[in-house]
Amino acid sequence: MADQNPAIPTYFLVLILYITRFVSTLGKSMPRTTLLPSKLQNHDLANRLHLDPDSIESVSSDYGNIVHKRPAAVLYPTSAEDIKTLIKFSYNSSAPFTIAARGHGHSVRGQAMAYNGVVIDMIHLKNRRKKTGVIVSKSHSLGYFADVGGEQLWIDVLNATLEHGLAPVSWTDFLQLTVGGTLSNAGISGQTFRYGPQISNVFEVDVITGKGQLVTCSPNINSELFYAVLGGLGQFGIITRARIALESAPKSVKWVRMLYSDFSAFTKDQERLISINGRKQNNALDYVEGSLLMARGPLNNWRSSFFPASDIPRITSLATQHGIIYTIEVAKYYDDWTQHTVDKELEEMFKGLSFIPGLIFAKDVSYVDFLARVRSEDNVPHPWLNLFLPKSSIEDFNSGVFRDIVLKRNITTGPVLFYPMNRNK
Ligand SMILES: Cc1cc2nc3c(=O)[nH]c(=O)nc-3n(C[C@H](O)[C@H](O)[C@H](O)COP(=O)(O)OP(=O)(O)OC[C@H]3O[C@@H](n4cnc5c(N)ncnc54)[C@H](O)[C@@H]3O)c2cc1C
Known part of the structure; x- marks a missing residue:
């Protein structure tokens, strides 16, 4: 992030494509070979190193469910000391092996896997700590x-x-x-x-x-x-x-979404909303994202259901008419002190924005409900792409990718998030 100019936003794009259910058998059909040095299998650590099929299976795929790689063993650490011992052993060994930490395995391309090596199942430490984590x-x-x-x-x-x-x-x-x-x-x-x-x-x-x-x-x-x-x-x-x-911690959140049919108006308003961004600035928003509603995509999706059922037909017909509807999503936190002023503050901030008249939706939720809004657990494959785009090319991306590829070829998408951030952050 060489450019430190806060006035130039960068756009963050998350593009998730759904494909039909496919469970690879590649990893599962591979013969199991234990390539770990025999010294390690006789080591103090041996009872925390699991080689059984269930343990191996549990770390051989991830949320992406596209890459499948089997390690030779899984370490269930009981302390940081176990992790140190394992890594030291490999480092000093004449036949070092691959080691990968696995958190919750929500990578999408096998990042937390270690083919024929050792996966450290970090979550196991969670319940083993003497003190709270x-x-x-x-x-x-x-x-x-x-x-x-x-x-x-x-x-x-x-x-x-x-x-x-x-x-x-x-x-x-x-x-x-x-x-x-x-x-x-x-x-x-x-x-x-x-x-x-x-x-x-x-x-x-x-x-x-x-x-x-x-x-x-x-x-x-x-x-x-x-x-x-x-x-x-x-x-x-x-x-x-x-x-x-x-x-x-704030107590509550005003959570607002507004809809656009024009891409330039959408990005101009997003940039305006993030232009106030000081850490201590009371008049700044606390959260700004954005997403695309495609005629062939979900309106209320796994990220959150938001739009009232009574408005869905109208939004769907707009998405069909325009191909893509762009949504800005913002949040302003508040507590007992600010509960009487938060609506007024938002009203001021939204003055002059160019969303489609009448297509602004608001919710009042607790801070915890807002942060924990995304629930997503299924084991279908999740092809997933994250990109940073410079501001100078977002118009090209919209016309070249969203309109000329995704729309023209009738590609069904999962959620597409599109939102700006300041480079100096
Ligand atoms: C539904 C969903 C929503 C998501 N939303 C967002 C989002 O809004 N913003 C965002 O930024 N990301 C998001 N992600 C991506 C997520 O942040 C990354 O995939 C993250 O790495 C997953 O964390 P994990 O604990 O599952 O890590 P894993 O997938 O287990 O590991 C990820 C990488 O971190 C390494 N690693 C794990 N633990 C450690 C450790 N203790 N020390 C060093 N390295 C370690 C692994 O070796 C691997 O390379 C989302 C993912 C999913 C599935």
């Missing part, structure tokens, strides 16, 4: 923060921090993902335009490196490792703890 503290220099195990699910981080009236500020749309899993990528959602991705809200991490050493790193200590491991796709070490910034 989420510890909330405060310091003079950092304010409130939580020390969180890399194996913790974000939904559990939310629930634990809410007990203190606090919460992280940057999220993903879906919370059944681990802290280590999203911090290895970036962790992007509608809050990113304002707070940056999740990796920009981390003060410190404990990492087990490829040599099996536990290293604490931060922007000031071992900074090279810190910046490598955050967004490092699991290639620079295993995150066992992250210190995450917290702020006061």
